[in-house]
Amino acid sequence: MVKKRSAALFPVLAVAVGGALLILVPLLATGWISFMVGVPGYGNYTLSNYKQVLLDSFGYRVLLNTFQFALGSTAMALVVGAPLAWSVARTDFPFRHAISLLLGMVLVIPGFLQAMGWALMLSPNIGILNRLLIETFGLEEAPFNIYSLTGMTFAQGLSLVPPAFFILLPVFQGMDSSFEEAAFLSGAGKLRTFFRVNLPLAAPALLAAAIYVFVLAFALFEVPAVLGFPDRIFVFSTMLYFLVHIQQGTLPEYGLAAAYGSIVMIASLVMAAYYSGLVKQGRKYATITGKGRRARILRLGKWRSLAFSLVSVYFLLALVLPMLILFYYSLLPFFKLPSWDAFSSFTFKNYVNVYTRQGLRPLINTGILVALVPIVVVLISTPISWIVVRSRLRGRFVLDNIAFLPLAVPRIVLSVSLLYLALMGRDLIPIYGTISLIVIAHIIAFMSFATRTLNGMIMQIHTDLEDAGRLCGASLVRVLRKVTGPLLKPALFSAWFWVMLLSFREVTMAVMLSSADSMVLPAQIWVLWNRALPHDAAAAAVLLAGIALILMLVTRRVIQRLSTPGGF
Amino acid sequence: MWNFGSLRRFGEAIALVVVGYFVLASTVHAAAAANPKLAAIIQKATQEAEIVYQGPDPATSLPTADMLRDMELVTEKYFGVKIRVKVDNALGFPAATTKALTEIKSGAPPTYDLMYQTVVSGAPLYADKAVEHFPWVELFPFIKADDLEWNGQALINQTLFVQPAYNKNLIKPKDAPKSWEDILNSRWKGKLGLLIYPDPWLVLSQPRAWGEEKTFAYLKKLIELKPKLGRFPEVHERVVSGETPLAWGQHRERTLYARDQLGAPVDNADDVSPALLWINILFVPKGARHPNAAALVGAAMLTKEGQELQLKYQVATSMYSPDTPAAKFAAKRKVIKPDVEFVIEKGPALSKKISSILLGK
Numbered sequence: 055m056v057k058k059r060s061a062a063l064f065p066v067l068a069v070a071v072g073g074a075l076l077i078l079v080p081l082l083a084t085g086w087i088s089f090m091v092g093v094p095g096y097g098n099y100t101l102s103n104y105k106q107v108l109l110d111s112f113g114y115r116v117l118l119n120t121f122q123f124a125l126g127s128t129a130m131a132l133v134v135g136a137p138l139a140w141s142v143a144r145t146d147f148p149f150r151h152a153i154s155l156l157l158g159m160v161l162v163i164p165g166f167l168q169a170m171g172w173a174l175m176l177s178p179n180i181g182i183l184n185r186l187l188i189e190t191f192g193l194e195e196a197p198f199n200i201y202s203l204t205g206m207t208f209a210q211g212l213s214l215v216p217p218a219f220f221i222l223l224p225v226f227q228g229m230d231s232s233f234e235e236a237a238f239l240s241g242a243g244k245l246r247t248f249f250r251v252n253l254p255l256a257a258p259a260l261l262a263a264a265i266y267v268f269v270l271a272f273a274l275f276e277v278p279a280v281l282g283f284p285d286r287i288f289v290f291s292t293m294l295y296f297l298v299h300i301q302q303g304t305l306p307e308y309g310l311a312a313a314y315g316s317i318v319m320i321a322s323l324v325m326a327a328y329y330s331g332l333v334k335q336g337r338k339y340a341t342i343t344g345k346g347r348r349a350r351i352l353r354l355g356k357w358r359s360l361a362f363s364l365v366s367v368y369f370l371l372a373l374v375l376p377m378l379i380l381f382y383y384s385l386l387p388f389f390k391l392p393s394w395d396a397f398s399s400f401t402f403k404n405y406v407n408v409y410t411r412q413g414l415r416p417l418i419n420t421g422i423l424v425a426l427v428p429i430v431v432v433l434i435s436t437p438i439s440w441i442v443v444r445s446r447l448r449g450r451f452v453l454d455n456i457a458f459l460p461l462a463v464p465r466i467v468l469s470v471s472l473l474y475l476a477l478m479g480r481d482l483i484p485i486y487g488t489i490s491l492i493v494i495a496h497i498i499a500f501m502s503f504a505t506r507t508l509n510g511m512i513m514q515i516h517t518d519l520e521d522a523g524r525l526c527g528a529s530l531v532r533v534l535r536k537v538t539g540p541l542l543k544p545a546l547f548s549a550w551f552w553v554m555l556l557s558f559r560e561v562t563m564a565v566m567l568s569s570a571d572s573m574v575l576p577a578q579i580w581v582l583w584n585r586a587l588p589h590d591a592a593a594a595a596v597l598l599a600g601i602a603l604i605l606m607l608v609t610r611r612v613i614q615r616l617s618t619p620g621g622f
Numbered sequence: 623m624w625n626f627g628s629l630r631r632f633g634e635a636i637a638l639v640v641v642g643y644f645v646l647a648s649t650v651h652a653a654a655a656a657n658p659k660l661a662a663i664i665q666k667a668t669q670e671a672e673i674v675y676q677g678p679d680p681a682t683s684l685p686t687a688d689m690l691r692d693m694e695l696v697t698e699k700y701f702g703v704k705i706r707v708k709v710d711n712a713l714g715f716p717a718a719t720t721k722a723l724t725e726i727k728s729g730a731p732p733t734y735d736l737m738y739q740t741v742v743s744g745a746p747l748y749a750d751k752a753v754e755h756f757p758w759v760e761l762f763p764f765i766k767a768d769d770l771e772w773n774g775q776a777l778i779n780q781t782l783f784v785q786p787a788y789n790k791n792l793i794k795p796k797d798a799p800k801s802w803e804d805i806l807n808s809r810w811k812g813k814l815g816l817l818i819y820p821d822p823w824l825v826l827s828q829p830r831a832w833g834e835e836k837t838f839a840y841l842k843k844l845i846e847l848k849p850k851l852g853r854f855p856e857v858h859e860r861v862v863s864g865e866t867p868l869a870w871g872q873h874r875e876r877t878l879y880a881r882d883q884l885g886a887p888v889d890n891a892d893d894v895s896p897a898l899l900w901i902n903i904l905f906v907p908k909g910a911r912h913p914n915a916a917a918l919v920g921a922a923m924l925t926k927e928g929q930e931l932q933l934k935y936q937v938a939t940s941m942y943s944p945d946t947p948a949a950k951f952a953a954k955r956k957v958i959k960p961d962v963e964f965v966i967e968k969g970p971a972l973s974k975k976i977s978s979i980l981l982g983k
Contacts, residue, residue, distance in 0.1 A: 093720065096727040112983040173865070179813075180865045201850070283818065284850035284860075286982045296818070296977065298716070304970040305723065305746045306716045388886040389863045403683065410685035473721065477728055487733055566717060571708075581711060585679055586855040586876055 063445065065531050066437045073434035074456045077498050081319070081456075083471035084463055088312035093305060095474050103313035113293070113314075120290040123207050123278065124271035130211025131267045134368055135218030136260065140252055141361055142219075143226035144234075145352045148362050154223070155606045157216040158551070160372045162559045162602040163380060164579055164595050165213060165276030170588070171379035172209045173280065176200035180391065201285045210277045212372040217270065218263045220552040221507050224545035225259035226252065228514040234352065244352065259510030265325045266506045269461045272318060275562070290314065294464050308470050315467045322462035326455045377599065384592035404593035411578070411590075417601075419489050419568075420558065420575040424605070427496040428553040432546055434497070435504035440534065442505075443512040444520070454505065461502040469495060469566035489572040495563045500556050504549040511545035512538070551609070558602060575601075660761050663914045664701050670912035672706035673919055676718050677738035677904075679711055680935040681876065682883070689935040696931055697922040705915045710734060715743035722907045726752045732907040735916035738779070741771050741901040742821055742965050748772040749966050754906040754913050762921045768942040769924055772962060776905035779923045780938040781948050783957065784822050784898040786891040787872040789864050798868075798891040805870055806843050815857040815866035816849035820976040822871055824965055825898045827972055831958045834972070841979050844870065851980065862886050873900065874951075879937040896956040902938070 088104070090097040107113055141147040142154070175183045176198040184196035199205060229252065237247040253260065275291040282292055294314060298306040354361055382392070384404050390396035435457070441447060442454040460468060472495050476486040485491045515538065523533040539546070564577040575598055582591035675693075679686045690707045698704050710733060719739060722732040723746060737744065747753055753775045758765045769778050786805060788798050799805045805814070826837040850857075850866050858876060860866040872890075874897070880886040904920040906913050922928045929943045939946035941957070977983075 093723050093727050095724060112978075112981065170859075174863070177865055180863055280856065283852055283856075285848070286851060286980075288981060293981075296981065304973070305720050308720070388880060388884045389859060391863070407683045407685070410687065411679060413687065470720075474724060477725060477730060480730065565714075581679060583855055584714070584853075585681055586858050587681075587683070588855060588859055590683065 063441075063447070063530060066440060066534065067447075069434060070437040070441045070453055073438055073501065074453050076434075076494070077456050077460055077501060080468055080471040080475060080498060081459055081463065083475055084312050084319075084467055085316055087309055087467070087471060087474070088316045090309045091307075092309075094308050094470055095478070097309065100309075103307075103310045106310060107313045107317055116288045116290060116293045119203060119282075119287060120272055122203060123210065123289050124268050126204075126207035127211035127214050127271045128264055128268040130207070131214035131218040132260070132264060134211075135215045135263070136222055136253070136256075137248075137361075138215070138365060138368075139219045139222035140226045140248060141354070141365070143223055144229070144231075144252070145354050145361075146358070147354060147365075148358065151610075153365070154220075154551075155603075155610065156369055156373060157219055158555050158602060158606050159377070159599060160213060160369075161216045161555045162599050163213075163373075163376050164559065164561070164576065164591075164598075165274065166280050166583060167380050167383070167592060167595050168213060168376045169209055169277045169280035170383070171376040172200050172205070174379055175375065176205065182391070201281055201287075203282075203287055206278055206281045206287065206289075209281060210271060210274060212368070213277070214267050214271060215368070215372065216555075217503065217552070218267050220548050221263040221266060221503070221510065222256060222259055224507060224548045225256050225510045225514065227544050228511055228541075229255055231352075244354070244357065256510075258513055259506075261328075262506040262510055265322075265458075266461065266503065269318075269322050269325070269458075272462070273464055290318070291464065294466065298466050308467065311464060312467045312470075315463045318464075319459055319462045322459060323455055326458045327451075380592050380599075381596055383589060384596045386589055388589070404589045405597070407587075407590045408578075408582075408594045408597060411582075415571070416573045416575045416578045419492075419572055420601075422489055423493060423496060423557050423574060424554050426493050427500065427557040428550040430493075430497050431500050431504045431553045432550050435501055435508055435549065436534075436539075436542070436546070438501075439505050439508035439512050440538065443509055444517065454509070457505040458502045460499050465499065465560075465562040466566060468499065469563045472498075472563075473567060487572065489574075492564055492567045492572060492574065495567055496557045496560060499560070499563065500553045503556065504553055507545050507549040507552070508542065511542055515541050554605070555602065558605075559598070657761065659757070663761065663917060664703055666914040667701070667705060667912075667918050668703045670915040671704070672708065673735035673912045673916045674708050674710050674733060675736045675738070675916075675919070676710050676722075676734035677736070678936070679709070681937050682879065682935060684935055689931070692931050692935070693919060693922070696925065696927045697919045699927065700922050700925055701918050703915075703918065705919055707919060715739050719744050719746055723747055723750060723752055726750075726908050731909045731911045734907060735910040735912040736920050737905055737907055739903060739905075740821070741776070741778075741903050741960055741962055742824065742969070744776070744903065744905070745772075745962060745966055745969070747905075747907060748775065748962065752908045754908055754910060754917075756906065756917050758921065761917075762924075765921060765924055766942070769940070771901060771903050772905070776903040777920050777924055778901055778940050778942055779904050779920075779928075780902040780932055780936060781941040781952070782900040782902070782938050783874040783948075783951065783955075784871040784900055785874040785877075786894050787858075787861050787869045787874075787877040787888055788891060789861050789867040790887045790889050792864050792867040795889065798889070798893075800891070800893040802840070802894055804894075805868070806840070806847070808847070810868055811847045813867050814844075814847055814849040815860050815869040816844065816851050816980075817857055817869075817871055818851045818853060818980060820973040820980075821900065821960070822898050823976045824969055824972055825958055825960045827968075828958070828961055828964050830961070831896070838975070838979070841976065845979060845982070861888055871898065873938075875938045875947075896958045897951075899941075899957050899959045901960060 087094050089099050091100050091102060092098060138153065142150040175181050178184060178196035178199045181196060184198055187193060187197050233251050234247050237251045242250060273291055275295060278289045278292045279295065282289060294311045297311050298308060385400040386396065387399055387401055438453050438457050442450050472491065476491050480486045519537055520533050523537045528536065559576050561576045561580050564574045565580050568574060568577050575594065579591050579594045579598065582594060680689050686709060690709055693707045694705060722734055722737065725732045753772065755775060758770060758774065758777060759767060770776065771778055786799055823837055823841060826832045827834045849870065850860060852860065854873065857869050858872060861869045862880065874890045877888050877890050881888050904923060906916045910916055923932060924943060929939045929946050933939050933947065939948040941948040941952035943949060
């Protein structure tokens with residue numbers, strides 16, 4: 055019997071284990087590099103990197119900053135993201151079809167340009183809003199200072215709402231409205247129902263989103279670089295940047311960066327273990343059963359206007375203002391505060407420059423990435439999530455932890471590991487210096503998001519449905535294809551859509567792994583920024599956002615169905 | 623409407639170009655004929671036919687494709703060989719150095735045939751003997767010993783000067799700092815931008831400059847002014863926007879470009895002395911796939927036309943090439959050059975010390 059069951063599991067398990075191995079190999083290489091100084095793979099073995107990590111008091115200070123930064127921005131992302139996902143999934147919230155699309159746009163604006171935008175708004179010296187408040191109220195000094203830990207956390211929190219939203223959306227959609235109806239019948243109001251029914255049912259997904267966003271915030275670089283660097287407020291990522299990019303006369307300290315990465319990996323494993331505990335109690339959270347499911351839209355009533363106003367404020371802060379500043383920036387030959395003089399100097403030359411610099415190659419390569427990465431990620435993540443949540447295999451949570459770990463490794467370190475592995479194996483698998491290597495790097499890095507999204511959704515699907523399929527004689531693969539797959543559609547699409555956007559805008563790995571023929575658009579923006587051509591970079595970023603918008607409009611029907619309860 | 627006079631002048635100009643080309647070509651061919659080693663390199667370069675150039679995109683808004691085309695044309699003009707130049711510029715300098723060194727150590731040919739680095743950022747390759755040797759002076763009559771770095775292994779194609787830069791709308795030229803010490807004045811507190819790179823401090827730490835003691839004392843006082851730290855692009859943008867009206871140091875050439883070509887309200891505090899030198903070099907990494915073609919393209923960048931190309935696309939030239947803007951500026955100023963041997967020997971320890979102060983450890 056056991057043999058038969060294992061044989062049935064084999065195809066699913068093979069894909070899952072294959073995916074896990076794909077992740078594990080560069081992670082092991084990261085661990086290996088952390089014990090080295092000098093050229094990755096050729097340096098001397100040492101414990102000095104770990105000694106430095108554990109004994110450096112500055113490191114602990116940075117860790118404390120990072121913890122506050124990550125915790126604050128995660129809280130903000132969840133406080134905005136969870137009600138937003140619930141509103142879109144379960145209520146008659148106005149323009150809810152547009153929310154996913156708008157959040158996708160929030161995601162594609164490069165972080166360093168968002169941060170520059172906030173600096174222009176809230177810098178104590180030149181911030182437009184600060185100046186306005188000083189002049190209006192006759193203040194002696196600027197009321198806001200974006201160059202602070204609070205400022206960084208605020209700016210980052212706004213941009214982390216989309217991941218929280220996209221993880222939670224399918225979960226809220228998967229909930230059977232009969233639970234809410236039961237609450238209403240018992241006399242609970244909408245708010246009470248949200249807090250006492252919807253939120254507890256979404257607990258594993260909320261925790262998954264919290265852990266994901268927290269670990270993501272730990273490694274994010276662009277906002278802390280622009281807003282933290284100036285006043286020497288260092289977080290984990292900016293410290294690593296210093297180690298890897300600013301050393302002089304010696305090689306970058308990849309070993310030390312890998313040691314820091316390994317420590318964070320271990321910390322992430324602790325969090326992942328807690329999450330695994332929740333997944334083990336998965337049946338408690340199953341809301342999709344064989345009894346039939348109704349997807350009913352809740353009427354927000356008097357709350358509708360308030361909810362709409364709050365969401366509008368969010369989009370004003372997270373999308374409209376940054377996009378306006380980005381567009382304004384892209385039209386200027388050099389920076390000027392808004393004035394008639396500035397408006398009269400507008401030029402489209404920066405847009406022409408973007409094309410003439412590199413031609414269409416970065417665009418084509420970016421197209422290859424977004425076409426391949428999300429599909430492969432979803433194809434590998436689905437079996438991993440299914441095994442983790444559904445099977446009773448020993449060690450299944452190891453698979454989940456492996457899938458989660460790449461998120462904790464600084465992308466620069468992950469890239470170095472992959473670069474080295476590709477170099478070593480170039481005769482066997484000739485992908486070194488090609489777009490294929492970037493595709494593989496993205497698959498590894500983004501699997502964590504897809505598995506978080508899918509775990510939450512699979513937990514909601516009661517096993518009865520799959521058992522019924524198996525009892526009717528269908529193979530496991532067939533059950534997955536015909537029963538689980540269709541029920542998972544919102545989560546599959548959500549994962550695909552989000553991974554596509556992540557892949558579309560990823561910079562760090564692309565910069566490290568690209569070559570003359572594999573340059574992608576976000577890496578080009580980074581290069582332009584580094585060449586002190588921020589206005590060309592802004593133009594490229596506007597184009598990037600424009601392309602993202604077109605992509606989303608093309609898939610708008612699917613996005614609309616995503617935002618409609620029972621749409622799939 | 624063209625008249626006979628303008629047609630004649632046009633004809634004369636064409637004739638001059640044609641004659642000039644043939645004179646130059648014959649000179650080069652004569653040089654090649656007279657120098658069998660050069661002739662052999664040209665012959666091999668013809669077969670190699672292309673290079674991968676690890677170098678930056680233009681610092682101006684000119685297209686990268688135009689820069690590469692002009693590099694090919696200058697090379698062809700001087701050596702009569704057509705070499706296709708492909709650029710690979712995604713990585714930062716230290717990462718590109720690591721990538722090349724990792725490849726060389728693993729026995730693979732490096733991705734790059736011709737590398738563009740600062741004299742300091744590429745130093746690990748030099749220290750690890752991972753640079754191809756070419757007898758540059760012997761091969762190319764226009765290259766002098768002064769044009770070389772790393773014990774004669776690398777070509778100096780640009781020298782940039784690190785000077786304070788300021789926003790003209792917020793600081794009058796008469797109020798701009800006149801010396802490095804002027805910047806320590808408390809009036810600049812909270813109004814100062816500072817680079818996060820240790821390079822300028824390594825240069826000042828050299829015994830022939832300020833020495834370590836004075837440099838570190840100065841840096842500590844500077845940090846008390848709470849400067850806003852950043853990389854070159856962020857520090858530059860903050861000066862242009864007026865957020866930090868004064869930058870402790872910027873590449874003088876970039877500030878001039880922003881002032882003269884874009885009309886930005888910025889200028890250099892040129893009275894400040896000594897100017898700190900930032901040296902960009904070209905070299906061929908060991909085991910490169912197309913070393914001969916790379917050597918010719920690299921050498922061509924030190925010719926008069928090569929330097930004009932550097933000025934046009936990178937807004938910088940070498941002070942060791944005659945009559946360039948860099949040479950003219952350096953002739954009137956005291957400049958301090960980084961000593962690579964000093965950087966290799968003391969750089970790692972000093973960099974850590976400098977970083978500690980910059981980071982507020």
